[in-house]
Amino acid sequence: MTFTPWQERSVVVTGGTRGIGRGIAEFFARRGAAVLLTGRDGRVAREVAAGLARSTGGRVAGAGVDLRDADAVEAMAAEAERRHGHVDVLCANAGIFPEKPLREMTAADIDEVLAVNLRGSILAVRACLPAMERAGRGRVVLTSSITGPLTGYTGWSHYGASKAGQLGFLRGAALELAPLGITVNAVLPGNVRTEGLEELGEEYLRKMAASIPLGRLGETADIAHAVGFLASDEAAFVTGQTLTVDGGQTVPESLDALAPVSVPGPPSPSAP
16 A cells, blocks of 8 residues: 655645644654644744754744735745645644633624634635645645534634634535545544643643543644544545544533443342
């Protein structure tokens, strides 16, 4: 069996300076792909890229990109193609999740989350499309979430809307781009141990871990491996699909379903 020749592939990872995005960038760098990771702060993006290049021995560059700026997103795709000669994989991962109760949510709060999480993903795909067409192949992997498409959480209704919206975009884009040999899929992470999640406090982390059947929070590598599959040649016949990576978090009907099951022992032998 022939496996994906990552050394020949060019990968763009938006939101790659920390958390899941950084884990995705590291995954591809360790396998020899040429990686361009982006963040809103260009200095931070370049520092993270340099660190990953040192730790992995891979080809990693960083660029400052504000996904709310359509021209900046177009420039991102052009830079990746200029650096690497082509763009094969886009991991549209960048996202923000500010907590805000609906009663307190302003129009600006809503616009900000949708602009980065949903509109930014669409702009990134649109920007990378010409380069993928020239390469004759392409893989788009969106980082959505279980929150919105599968579950809800108070304080994150605008975030959930943006993540559900990504999946509506995914299905239309998958149909439109299939004739070009470009696949469009998404991963739906559950609770993953990242800097952003840890900022919510140990009590939140403890409660979240208790709600996961596998008994732990996810790691960024868990998501990166799922993304790697969807971006690979081995997934060439997979498009318009979602892959939930949540340790079984969305499976229980309630927390009671996670209680240990009492298994009766063998019956006692009958008395003679």
